[in-house]
Amino acid sequence: MAGQGCGPGGERAGVTRVRSTPAWDTPPRLLVVDDEDTVRGLLADALRFAGFTVTAVGTGADAVEAALGDPPDLIVLDLMLPGMDGFEVVRRLRSARAHRPVPVLFLSARDAPEDKVNGLSLGGDDYVTKPFHLPELIARIQAILRRSGAVPVDGVLAVADLTVDPVAREVTRAGRPVRLSPTEFKLLHFLVAHADQVVSKPRILEDVWRYDFAGDTSIVDTYVSYLRRKVDNVEPKLIHTVRGAGYVLRGPRR
Known part of the structure; x- marks a missing residue:
């Protein structure tokens, strides 16, 4: 996981925000699912530092239970999980009648085109391969949240x-x-x-x-x-x- 880039609040040269909107009134709630303790902990800490509220679990079964019990605004979902992989997690969530659709960003070391197609076909909103660049991952999360209406879009x-x-x-x-x-x-x-x-x-x-x-x-x-x-x-x-x-x-x- 790479984490280089401008720090919180940084502004790139060349692009100006003419009008800004609040980032969010209530921090979006993310569910991070990864069976590797180190990756899960580092990713959860980085996303909290970026302003999100994060719940982190290590198995597909725990992910389904957490998402059905208290639906998050977005799920960052590792594909290769023990017992129940990320694809099956999404299938179970999508088939739950009482479950409102939650955006899903797949996170995986597998970069085969068929995996990406499968993930997006199941209803995933994005697919990011490991190792990933942390600022880009955060930008992709924010883009999905904007499309879903969980956070306001950027200013002019x-x-x-x-x-x-x-x-x-x-x-x-x-x-x-x-x-x-x-x-x-x-x-x-x-x-x-x-x-x-x-x-x-x-x-x-x-x-x-x-x-x-x-x-x-x-x-x-x-x-x-x-x-x-x-x-x-x-x-x-x-x-x-x-x-x-x-x-x-x-x-x-x-």
Whole structure:
């Protein structure tokens, strides 16, 4: 488990939060399930430090009991558990009539495509492989919670004269509104949220399209070209290609 990155409250250069919302009124409650004591303890402590309320258990049976007894806002679920694996945990929770659906983020050392497809097909919301980068894991948890309505979405983001409002789903460039399709908006929001970071095409495909295109990254190039025509048709150019690495959205150098 890697934990490098900016500390709590850190702000990256290049992206400005024009309007912020409270992180949450009540800390989201997470259920962490991992049979490795060390990993479970470190992960639970890190998530508590990030502001979550965490319950941690080590078996699939304990996970089902905890989730049915007091449903959390999200389950971080190891796939390889003794007796009852993560897939079976989700099956039992989804089949419980009185159980309200709870978002699930699978955490596993298994990175075979069939495992990811199986997990997402069962109703999982994301699939992260070990070893993982802790800030990215927290960002993925927050993204799932935002989609589920457990926490509010981020405030307006701005890079140079470009603004993206994820609440109103509005985009402006040089003060003028830009009309985007839902997928174009998701891609632009992802790039702005990762401003000044070079992001690979597979990473974009995974986060924006959610595995739908089975590894064909040409769809990323197509939609980046759409964004360039709509968003980057004025100076300064913000979306840049990094050959052999991916794309980066950044403002002009000062």
